[in-house]
Amino acid sequence: MSIYDKLKSMNISLSKPDAPAAVFLPYVQIGNLLFVSGHIAKKQGRPWAGKVGREIGREEAVLAARSVAIDLLNTMHAATGDLERVKSMVKLLVLVNSDISFTEQHIVANGASEFLIEVFGDAGKHARSAFGVAQIPLGSCVEIELIAELR
Amino acid sequence: MSIYDKLKSMNISLSKPDAPAAVFLPYVQIGNLLFVSGHIAKKQGRPWAGKVGREIGREEAVLAARSVAIDLLNTMHAATGDLERVKSMVKLLVLVNSDISFTEQHIVANGASEFLIEVFGDAGKHARSAFGVAQIPLGSCVEIELIAELR
């Protein structure tokens, strides 16, 4: 099944990515590496705001991480013109806007990691770092940066 | 206008970069990628210390981020011998020493991003992640790491 058919079967439709909220590019390609800027979690077009472990529970944060992964796909689609050109997800940097008592950033990050593997199969597998940060732009609960390898 | 003329017109003179404060290299080049270590904000040679959103206001933090970008140029000049060899800024990682209530890391990061674009034009454009951290070495208010592509 193609990646686009797979997305359709998951009821996910890609859309034009939002413009960055500040002075930077959504992605830069150098050779076959695609560096994708940190994307913050959004809900109905607005920042999905709140500290995980306080205003946002673990399961909601997992959904937020998954939604960021969808937005990363939107950006990668815009970058490549065809997601089949993605040879592998190389590395994710997953930032969780964490209350200092919250220690399950790895579970939150799985929301993005499992989604990418569901869509891309082996090509979706990646190295990763996940940790808790003090804040994220606009108070968003999750931010994810990605490096992908293109064919 | 050359990059050095541009810097002169902005009244910015490059200087020998400070030695790293610990056991690491200021940069490493692999192929055409230059990995520049995290540089902390300094003011008159000392750490520009304070938490943004508490001791340091947003506008001061923007200036601090701009000053880090100048220090990154000092290091890139030392690395390349000639800043004209910088083909593009690939990616910035902008860490803001944030009070947990401060959510404008993207505005702070613009202090560095806008400066790089002012100096380098299109070659200064980059992908980016910005977020708030719990602390930065020596209490500095901003730290920035950079990947650049060389010709």
Next chain:
Amino acid sequence: MSIYDKLKSMNISLSKPDAPAAVFLPYVQIGNLLFVSGHIAKKQGRPWAGKVGREIGREEAVLAARSVAIDLLNTMHAATGDLERVKSMVKLLVLVNSDISFTEQHIVANGASEFLIEVFGDAGKHARSAFGVAQIPLGSCVEIELIAELR
């Protein structure tokens, strides 16, 4: 002296790395770059937990960072089959689970940096960013991500 003899002389024996605690790969190789996932500090197989500057003192955190570097070697040994294939450590990202008053992340990070240089000599030198984060998965006090260049 070979890297393995050097490790033996330091009474360090490599072991099979632990499986990742979540849905990600311990490393991904793209061309000659090896991207190693964030590894959290462990003590006797369990998370080395606590906030640095509160439950964990600076010197203990230095040891924790050194222990993460050993675990990174375990993973690089598994990735390469032979650590002599490591041409250079390119860049470390050192995250310290910091009390907001703790400002010596660079000293903590030296625990990893000095170890890598002791084992690999010049090939162990690297660029680096170190900073304090709000939390780390499972409450660990230190997490380190690494990029290495292979021959």
